[in-house]
Amino acid sequence: MKEFIQKHKLFSFYTALMLVIVFIAIFAPWLAPGDAFTSDMSKALQAPSAQHWFGTDKLGRDVLSRIIYGTQLSLFMGVSIVVIMVSIGTISTTRVKKLLIRIRRSMVRHTFSTKMVRCSMAGTRKTATHTT
Secondary structure, three states: OHHHHHHOHHHHHHHHHHHHHHHHHHOHHHHOOOOOOOOOHHHOOOOOOOOOOOOEOOOOOEHHHHHHHHHHHHHHHHHHHHHHHHHHHHHHHHHHHHHHHHHHHHHHHHHHHHHHHHHHHHHHHHHHHHHO
């Protein structure tokens, strides 16, 4: 494992980063320092402080808490889009493959029937030319 991490440093870094983000999303209610949804107009647009590390927004909500809770929505949307697109791609690929198989079969039938007609016509020509 240690060799793999040393060999693939970027992969290891981004995997660890993704695990941290997933951890933050799962434990957001316990990690957030304040309530991300309750507004307090008396605390609007405060600068970063010990109580609000990233400050507050126009409605007095804690920005750090909103960022932490935002990871849940971001991960949900990212995973949902990937699942939907993979499903659409799989379904459309399957349908296109079936269509191509039908086209190929019809081309083979058409080619085979055309060759049969040509062979039969060539056979009648040959018999007609040999008899005279």
